[in-house]
Structures are given as structure tokens and as C-alpha cells.
Amino acid sequence: MQSLRSLFLLSGTVVFGSVLTFPALGQTPTGSSTPPLVAPAGAIDTVPPKTVVETAFTIQSGTLSLSGTLALPANYSHPIPVALIVAGSGPTDRNGNSAGPLRAQNNSNLYAILAWQLANAGIASVRYDKRVLGDNLQKIDLASTSIDDFIADAIAGARRLVDDRRFSKVILIGHSEGAELVLQAVNRGAPASGIVMMSGAGRPIMAILREQISRQLPPEEIVKWDSAFARYLRGEAPGDVHPGLMSLLQPTNRHFMQTWVKYDPAAEIAKVKVPVLIIQGGRDIQISEADAQALKAARPAAKLVVIPAANHVFRAATTDDRMAQVKLYTDPTIPVVPELVPAIVDWVGRLR
Numbered sequence: 001m002q003s004l005r006s007l008f009l010l011s012g013t014v015v016f017g018s019v020l021t022f023p024a025l026g027q028t029p030t031g032s033s034t035p036p037l038v039a040p041a042g043a044i045d046t047v048p049p050k051t052v053v054e055t056a057f058t059i060q061s062g063t064l065s066l067s068g069t070l071a072l073p074a075n076y077s078h079p080i081p082v083a084l085i086v087a088g089s090g091p092t093d094r095n096g097n098s099a100g101p102l103r104a105q106n107n108s109n110l111y112a113i114l115a116w117q118l119a120n121a122g123i124a125s126v127r128y129d130k131r132v133l134g135d136n137l138q139k140i141d142l143a144s145t146s147i148d149d150f151i152a153d154a155i156a157g158a159r160r161l162v163d164d165r166r167f168s169k170v171i172l173i174g175h176s177e178g179a180e181l182v183l184q185a186v187n188r189g190a191p192a193s194g195i196v197m198m199s200g201a202g203r204p205i206m207a208i209l210r211e212q213i214s215r216q217l218p219p220e221e222i223v224k225w226d227s228a229f230a231r232y233l234r235g236e237a238p239g240d241v242h243p244g245l246m247s248l249l250q251p252t253n254r255h256f257m258q259t260w261v262k263y264d265p266a267a268e269i270a271k272v273k274v275p276v277l278i279i280q281g282g283r284d285i286q287i288s289e290a291d292a293q294a295l296k297a298a299r300p301a302a303k304l305v306v307i308p309a310a311n312h313v314f315r316a317a318t319t320d321d322r323m324a325q326v327k328l329y330t331d332p333t334i335p336v337v338p339e340l341v342p343a344i345v346d347w348v349g350r351l352r
Contacts, residue, residue, distance in 0.1 A: 045113050045333045050074065052119040057126050061156035064136050068128030068157075069094055071115040076124070081348050082167040083118060083196075084157045085111045085127040086185075088176030094127040096175070096313070097332075108313040109332035110175065117341040123348060124167060128157060142252045146259040151184045158190040169193040171348055174200065176287070176312065183268045193351050194275040196344055199287045199312050202294030204264050205257075209248070212286065217242055233258055265291075266298040276302035277347045279340065281310030283317035285325060303347060310337045 048054055048071070057070035073080070085094075092098055096110035115125040131140060131153060140149075154172065161170045172195045174182035179200025186192050201208050206229070214222050221242045228241035228249060238249045269276060276299060280292035289306060296304045311317040314336050315328040328334060 045335065046109055048112075048116055049120065052116045057128070059126075059128055059153065059157045059160050061131070061153045064131055064139060064153075066128045066131060066136070066153060066157075067094070067134065068126050069112075069115070070124065070126050071119045072124045073119045073122060076166075079166060079168040080122055080124055081169050081171060081193075081351075082124040082126065082161050082164070083115075083171040083173045083344075083348075084154065084161060085114060085125055086154050086157075086172060086174040086178035086181050087111065087127075087130055088178050088199075091132050092130055093133055094129045106313075107330050107332055108315070108328075110313050110336065113332070113336050114173070114341065117336070118344065121341060121345040123171075123345060125173075126157065126161060128153075143255060145256050147181075147184075147256060147263065148259060151181050151188060154178075154181050154185040155188060155190040158185065158192055162191040169351065171196060171351075173198065173344070176200070180263060180265055180268070183265065183272060184263070186274055187268060187271050192274055194277065194348070195272070196277045196279065196347070197269075197295065198279045198314070198340075199281065199284055200278065200291070200295065201265050201287055202291030202298075203266070205260050208287070208291075213245065217244075233261065266294050269295050269299045269302065272299065275347075275351060277344065278302050278304045279343060280304070280306050281312060281314060281317075281337075282306055282308035283310060283320060283325075284312045285320055285322055286312045305339070305343045307337050307339045307343075310340070314340050 051074050053072050053074050053076070055070050055072075057068040059066040059068055087094070087096065090098055092106070095112040096106070096108055098106040111127045115127055118125050131149060132142070132145075154174075158170055158172060161167055170192050172182040172185060172190065172192045174180065174195065175198040179197035182195045182197065186195055210222065210225070213225060217225075224241050225245060228238035228245075232238045232249045232254060235254065241249065278292050278295050280287070280289055282289060292304055292306065296302055307314070309316040309318075311325055311328055313329055315334050316337050317325055317328060319325070
């Protein structure tokens, strides 16, 4: 069965989500090779440090059991804050890596690294595999899967943590699409002391998607896309469209897209009743600083942190060129920008 691929891709290109765009549509990077899922033992960004203890953690969401990992400081001895890390788009696992055919395209290990660094700062975390991975993929009907299902998973995770006496408060941390999910989760009753939005969109997905495609295709192809996508959302055959975009128009993913396009991040953040931290990279080629500013404008009380050199997976980038950023998505040993975790830790420390 095909994995849910709503926000991306084809021919080696992901246009939105926790991965993104290697080359232009239809091209393959020259000289590229598939990186290993795990780097050699001892690599600091692929192996948990001895200061962190990891154990299995399961979240029950409806009839599904979502497999996860709890990361605790090795010297943990009293109630501490805990973060639920909610993944970005596509078949992304608990560590922030893409499974199946996309694995070679996003092997950043971002969520695992984030969890370990948070634990070293005294904040526990739980990260979990999305419902479209592993055994759960055989238990769900992809054609009827909606964004509400992923929101429900985040709510279930928050409720599981708030009842755990080991933890003093629950924080929801969402990356990319996950940033949108945590917004909706708290607005639908997820218990949380605050939420962190990392690389979160500030506009509806249709606008983001169109912008990303327009960077890679000529205007005449964008006109075709607009018509094709409108037909697709109506339940019709998309018709004439660039071949590299057909993966965005799979019938299996139609219901998910129909539910996602109704969501407006700016309107959603304006309704949030808990503190919000927005973290945005200045070299993010998927979500722009303008998106972060739109979120901030919709909720002036939110704290905005812009890390100038950070890209979408919070590695330091020297350019906005897509091809030049490929390695930053595929090499988990490249350090996460040093500003990321301290910004979260400082903000969590100020929460009531």
C-alpha cells in the first residue's frame, strides 16, 4: 500500500514538508548516493549520548498504537517538563527521517537530536512514528485519512503525558506541518502549557504549495496546476498538468488534501489560549520568514525567534540555493544550529 504523500513530490523533488526539493522537477542530482539511515557508531548526531536514557513509549490514538521513544536525562530524579515532538509532513518517522522511497531524501535525524539536546537541558520528550508508518499503515484507510486524524494523534499524545506524574508540564513542539498540527491540537483541547512552532507555515497550504512550485516551473505550467488542483479537490480527474506534479494529485491522498486546504494557520494561532514560541530559519527554502511574521502578526503575544543561518531542518546554510542545501537534509552528523535548543529551553523555563 502506498504511503500517504500529501505535500510533495515526484522525481526526487519534495515541495513541502519535512524534506524538500532536491533538484528541479524531473531531474536527479548527479553523483548522489543513498546515505545510510544510521551513521557509524559513535557519531554524535546519530547515537544518543550517555547522558540520555531512552525507553519505548506508546501512544494510543483510537484503535491505533503509535510507537514512540521517551528521552529522559540520565540523572532524572524529579518531575520535569516534557515535550511532545510532532513530525512534519509525509511518511516521517519519530527521528525526523522519511521512510520508504523518501528515506534518502530526508535523513536529518532532527527530532532525535532535538530530543537528546532537550534532555541534556533537563527537558524530557516523546517523539513518535506517524500513523502512516509500520504496522499501522495496514490498519488505516488512506483514502479516508484526513488532517484531523493527525491532530487526534497529537491530542492523544498530550493527554497521555499530562497524566504522567514524572512530568511537571507538557509542551507541544511541532515542526513544519507538525507546527500546524499542534496549533489545531491545543485549540481542540490538547492539554499543554505552551506550544513551539518550528518552521511553521503562516498561510494556507494552497498558497505555500503554489509558491514552491512556481520556483521550479514556468508560468504556463502554474496556470495548468491551478486548474488541475481545483479539479482534483472537486473529486474530478486533474487533466493536463506537468508530469512532475502528478504525485501531488493521487486519488488516495485527495481527502487529506481536501481537509488540509481548509486550514488557515494565522486564523488558528489567533485562537490559541496558551503561550506560543515561533522559531524560523532565515535560510529556510520551504517556509519563509514572512510566514513567521504572519503568525506573529496574528498573535502579537507570541515570541518570535529568527535564526538567520538556519534552514528548514535547522542546519546552518550559506545560501538559499536548493542544490547547495541537499547535504543539509541528508547528513545527520551535521550539527543543528546552536541557537535552536537554548531558545526552546529558555522559553520553557519562563512558562508558569
